Amino acid sequence: MDQAEDDALMDQPRTPPNNNGLRVRTTPGSIRMLLSGITAALLLAHVISQLGIYSFGADKHWLDALNMDRELNLPTLFSTGLMLLIAVLLHRLQTTNGSESPSDWRLLSRIFVFLALDEALQIHEILIFPGLRHHIHPALASTWVIPYGLLVLVLLWRFRTFLRTLPAELASRALQSGAVYVGGTIGMEMVGSFAVRSELIRLHSFWYGAITGLEETLELLGLILFIHALMQELIRREASGLLYVMVEPDGSHKKTAL
Template identity: 35%
Template sequence: MALYFLPDYPSRDFLAMAFNVDGEGNIPTIYSSLALLFSSLLLGAIAYAKNLDSCRYQNHWKILSFIFLGLSVDEMAQLHEHLIGLRSVLNATGVLYFTWIVPIGFLVVIFLLSYSKFVFHLPVATKKLFLAACALYIGGAMGMEMPGGYLASTTGAENVSYVIVTTIEESLEMLGIVVFIHALISYIKTYLGGVSWNIYIPGKNTQVTEDQNIGIPALSGPAHTNLSR
């Protein structure tokens, strides 16, 4: 918006590039990648707890953790952009101008179908948050990518309309991950009794033994343990 509506000022172009949500290797990209990585770590913690409990859905949690790890790497490296080469093969224009949504959309449908039973076994509150996060993230990543592709193929990407669409798209993705992280933390606190992180730094003059290490609770207050299988 600074580029289109404000007069020139020192470092305007640099700041616009640094905070452009549709850019690569900048602040929004790093934030989104770290948010996805944090989701992967939370999913890994849940998978570990489910493995100890021999939960029948333990592998679903593990796979989700790896999926979000992959999404984090993709967000930073923009690997899915390489699929744009399909544009010439499919002769894609309009809403399918960004052709990566075709193969990725197919994988998303398979994922949603294969995880339907897993989602519906979750507690009601967690289920609602998962579905809301999924709707926001997929709605942003794929739903808004189609009008963005249409604008890019017809009017180009250097206009206010395209900037608005991409800003909405990336904002929905970020909001979806925030909702998902909230869902995971709430699930850990309510159904797994919380998680604590311990720091132990050995040294010559160590004042704290390993059995007395410093506990930093990530979630306050142990909750009732009601593991849903």
């Protein structure tokens, strides 16, 4: 989808939640650009932090907040927030008048809640078994990629009927965004593991930091593409969905509607 389609969606009749107050209008395309800009800023900060650590001997601990390969920091918070936003959008779609089963939307929403928890708490690292690394391919040294890779295949099979019932364009864009996301989370993780285990690069080096930066960036871009597709689908189905921020007098609650 390009900006022209977002403009066309904006031209459809809208019913704002209230005629009073300040309305701030935006589009899925504008939100996508904002989120992409934040991603670019995080990637730039990550690269600068890696240069500072490995070229100028900067203290790692001061830069952990910007390191895309660390948990409980700004990149992790942003990624977790995107996953929770997707969960909300998927939950909202189950109440629309599509031909898909509401239970499928609900299950997808719960999956993204789990992914958000995994991202925040690094649950997948429980599945790393160092003792197995000497018996498997170097690309599989981060052993969590094996069960998670199998889980991706299982979910594709589980949702095959659901994907066929979706509008063709939405199904295509969901698969494309999923490919970008999985290519980052699992694909680049395997690249990094192979490079380190084959002694092409060191674990604690700028080049490994570059791989992890690319991994996290692809993950974020996949999430952003999916958010954009889901928002546009919500607008089509409900003839609403622009973001209205209603600013009311002091003492009342600020209302938002998506």
